[in-house]
Amino acid sequence: MMNPFLLKGYLDKDHFCDRDEETEKIITAVRNRQDLTIHAYRRIGKSALLKHVEAQVDKEFYFIYADIWGTSSVSDFLREISNGIIQSTIFSKRGIGKRLQEFIKSIGTSFTIGLDGRPSIDVIYNDQASIFKSLQELITFLNNQDKPVVLAIDEFQEIKKYDSVNIPIEATLRKITQDSQNIRFIYSGSEYHLINEIFNTYNRPFYQSTRMMQLGVIPKMKYQEFILAHFKKARKPIEAILVGQILDFAYVHTYYVQAIFNYLFGLAKVPSNWNEFEHVYHPFIEEKGVFYAELPDRITPQQFVVTKAFAKAGIVKSPTGAEFLRLANFTNSSSMRRAVKALEEKQIIIKDGEFFRIYDVFLGHYLKFSF
Numbered sequence: 202m203m204n205p206f207l208l209k210g211y212l213d214k215d216h217f218c219d220r221d222e223e224t225e226k227i228i229t230a231v232r233n234r235q236d237l238t239i240h241a242y243r244r245i246g247k248s249a250l251l252k253h254v255e256a257q258v259d260k261e262f263y264f265i266y267a268d269i270w271g272t273s274s275v276s277d278f279l280r281e282i283s284n285g286i287i288q289s290t291i292f293s294k295r296g297i298g299k300r301l302q303e304f305i306k307s308i309g310t311s312f313t314i315g316l317d318g319r320p321s322i323d324v325i326y327n328d329q330a331s332i333f334k335s336l337q338e339l340i341t342f343l344n345n346q347d348k349p350v351v352l353a354i355d356e357f358q359e360i361k362k363y364d365s366v367n368i369p370i371e372a373t374l375r376k377i378t379q380d381s382q383n384i385r386f387i388y389s390g391s392e393y394h395l396i397n398e399i400f401n402t403y404n405r406p407f408y409q410s411t412r413m414m415q416l417g418v419i420p421k422m423k424y425q426e427f428i429l430a431h432f433k434k435a436r437k438p439i440e441a442i443l444v445g446q447i448l449d450f451a452y453v454h455t456y457y458v459q460a461i462f463n464y465l466f467g468l469a470k471v472p473s474n475w476n477e478f479e480h481v482y483h484p485f486i487e488e489k490g491v492f493y494a495e496l497p498d499r500i501t502p503q504q505f506v507v508t509k510a511f512a513k514a515g516i517v518k519s520p521t522g523a524e525f526l527r528l529a530n531f532t533n534s535s536s537m538r539r540a541v542k543a544l545e546e547k548q549i550i551i552k553d554g555e556f557f558r559i560y561d562v563f564l565g566h567y568l569k570f571s572f
């Protein structure tokens with residue numbers, strides 16, 4: 202039987218837990234011609250949610266998904282959006298040939314044929330006038346479709362990192378989006394300060410131009426039911442109490458929950474209590490050690506001490522409070538404040554609701570077990 206706990210992507214609604222309200226809200230927004238910005242921590246399930254929405258509305262809209270993670274110029278941006286369009290149902294099998302060629306010609310670029318038999322856009326020029334002209338062509342193309350288009354741009358904060366001293370990228374994109382009657386934009390991103398800067402700064406082009414949605418964790422009870430149902434269906438009973446404990450242990454952070462239950466599902470014998478769980482979990486987390494070996498190079502020795510204290514504590518309400526200072530062996534609350542701020546900036550720890558914790562759940566577990 203297939204392991205029902207996916208470690209990447211989206212399959213169908215049976216392998217997707219809850220998010221009913223969020224899905225409804227997004228669909229309502231696009232039906233009402235509202236643009237939307239979604240913010241969530243990394244690995245909470247932004248991309249999967251977008252795919253889930255796509256699966257619900259793909260008759261009504263052409264849904265285009267582009268992930269611009271790691272792009273560093275407007276040229277890269279254009280490439281990713283173009284590839285999103287090529288992969289979308291706009292070019293469903295029937296129409297693939299001529300219309301696709303015309304589209305590629307209209308944005309004036311070269312392409313290669315990928316393994317899936319579809320072309321993918323390749324080289325794009327470096328003169329800015331052509332790039333913006335192509336971007337304009339592309340938007341015109343979308344505006345002329347026979348159905349409304351949803352253009353979801355994942356990791357939108359990357360545009361903040363573009364090396365574009367001479368091009369007002371935000372202003373230009375804003376202008377383009379305002380001329381797009383047929384397109385609903387969904388922006389999503391994981392770096393809150395950048396997303397906030399783009400959409401919530403008074404003198405910036407995108408200021409309050411979209412609805413905002415904060416994507417939190419899946420409610421624990423919903424996730425517990427989902428997990429129990431999948432184990433039951435596979436005739437691998439697991440204790441509800443243990444599932445609840447593991448969810449707490451992983452702060453209900455989606456990716457980590459998926460990874461742990463994917464692992465447990467694959468074991469010959471499912472653990473029946475916390476002790477048995479710890480026993481099988483140790484080697485799993487030890488194996489992750491290779492990913493964390495370089496951590497001491499990224500942070501100062503003092504920050505490392507604080508990180509280990511977070512690992513020990515789990516969640517911390519007040520890092521500068523007496524209790525946590527004692528745990529970390531600090532006497533000075535202002536140096537603690539500085540260390541916490543630096544660790545937040547380096548995305549080692551996050552403020553998750555009222556509490557601070559280590560961002561990467563497995564890093565926390567690894568440090569807790571091995572020091």
Ligand SMILES: Nc1ncnc2c1ncn2[C@@H]1O[C@H](COP(=O)(O)OP(=O)(O)OP(=O)(O)O)[C@@H](O)[C@H]1O
Nearest residue numbers: 207208209210217218243244245246247248249456
């Ligand atoms: N509602 C859900 N039910 C079950 N699994 C989910 C759900 N949402 C996401 N996942 C799974 O959790 C993992 C992380 O999801 P996803 O990649 O969508 O997160 P993300 O927030 O986009 O992460 P990143 O910041 O790395 O881009 C994936 O394995 C995905 O299949």
Ligand SMILES: [Mg+2]
Nearest residue numbers: 247248249355
């Ligand atoms: Mg993602």
